[in-house]
Amino acid sequence: MSDAGTGLAGFRRYTWWAVPGTNVGVLILFTAEWVLDSDVPLQPRVFCAAALVVEVAAVLVLLDVRLRGTPARLPAGWPVAGVLAAIVLGVCPLALRNYGLWPVGPAIMMAVIATYLDRRARRRLVLTATAVAALPGGAVSLLAGDGQLVYAALFPVGVTAFTSWAVLGPLWAWDVAGRLEEARRLSAELAVKDERLRFAADLHDIQGHHLQVIAVKSELAARLAEADATRAAAEMEEVRRLATDALRDTREVVRGYRRTSLNEEITNATRVLASAGIDARTTVEPGAISESARHLLGLVMREAATNLLRHSRARTTSIEYRVADGVARLQVSNDGAFEPAADTGTGLSALAERLDAAGGVLEWTRDGERFELTACLPAGKETR
Known part of the structure; x- marks a missing residue:
């Protein structure tokens, strides 16, 4: 081992x-x-x-x-x-x-x-x-x-x-x-697999019905093509409409999967970290914040939780989120940083660039075994 x-x-x-x-x-x-x-x-x-x-x-x-x-x-x-x-x-x-x-x-x-x-x-x-x-x-x-x-x-x-x-x-x-x-490692893997299964189930529910109806109407249009061209054209128009609806619904499923919510990410992180044996202590003081800022901070929370599971030996972690003076601030710290300092990889660096483009900042520091990640964003400024 x-x-x-x-x-x-x-x-x-x-x-x-x-x-x-x-x-x-x-x-x-x-x-x-x-x-x-x-x-x-x-x-x-x-x-x-x-x-x-x-x-x-x-x-x-x-x-x-x-x-x-x-x-x-x-x-x-x-x-x-x-x-x-x-x-x-x-x-x-x-x-x-x-x-x-x-x-x-x-x-x-x-x-x-x-x-x-x-x-x-x-x-x-x-x-x-x-x-x-x-x-x-x-x-x-x-x-x-x-x-x-x-x-x-x-x-x-x-x-x-x-x-x-x-x-x-x-x-x-x-x-x-x-x-x-x-058991801790398997628990973290199962949490990821559960999320993938949820997405697969949502996609199946959306696509299954549309594709079944499209198949039936396409077959009907093929049979009517010579006998009743007008009705066949109407059926194909219906197929086009169904395909458009299926594409729209699929995009909404994918957008909902990729679009993060900070509150949901904090809740999910607390649950997954607890199942991995990490005591996650949260302090949340919500306030008005734009959807795009909430999305970016959700990505930061997701990356922080992923790094905790993969690249630390943390026993406890602290998650603090506050909105004050027009600034949304998320801070995640833990007591299990490696020696030497944990490799931040490209995930945090890429997020730092996105927050910088949105007028915010993403910083991380290490002191002994303590690792601290801090993200700040203007609460009401729209970002892409």
Whole structure:
């Protein structure tokens, strides 16, 4: 799953540091201290040092792949290498009766592998690993008779359970956030498709009747052409009139579709942004304004809403519209501008030229993550 262009970029950075970073840090902190301990025999320290390098690499690779997509496939080789390294990191300390260290490596690798499984298999693996974690330490403690049976059996259980929660919890939240982002994108697309379907339905209703009648009368005129030329001419005149009516009605449908109304655009933008998970707060103080000015400001509102959906990670947006001192002013701001500044493309530039020709102005500014678009037009001046 690519998070470019969405609100997940910051969350992914946090998840990266919270999951791979934390687990690698724990592995290195606890295992390296034991590896560098001169009281520990040299051979197990060498084995554990090599195994530590392999498991750290495996954890980083596997979690990076997991964060890139859901569902994700286990990359070949790394799971096997990680599991073998985890076994070495568990067996060497356990052979020397270090009951606190031996479960760390195996627990982390088990949790990482579990992130690739479906919910049922994941639960089964975690529960089984947590239960089995009591056996190795408990068995070694019983055979050694060192009196640490409770610690040797229960501490690895706690380590395994806690590690599973620490790894799987944030990744579960990551998956939920990804699904919500996908739902937001689909909601915005559905809003556009609904508008297209509405236009198609209107066009069908207008054209369907006219074309059906034209077809019938044309067929009748063709039959009458030789038998009754006068009546055939009358029918063709009726066909001409119907074609003119159909053309006029079609133009009215297209004009109504292309001609925007500021109030309707604000209402539609609020609805679409809300469905996309953006809190749209509106302040509208209407006043007398020409139809052409209302149309231009409606185009600005439509472009602003489109840019919000496509080119921002906004959580809230503010829409303010006022008419005062003969000037209509529309301001749209949001808290999700990209770094670097969002590309305005040609849409806003073209609108700025149209507003300038109409005696108005269109400006946009960016301050940190805040993006603000302001359009001003003479309220009563007719524009084309």
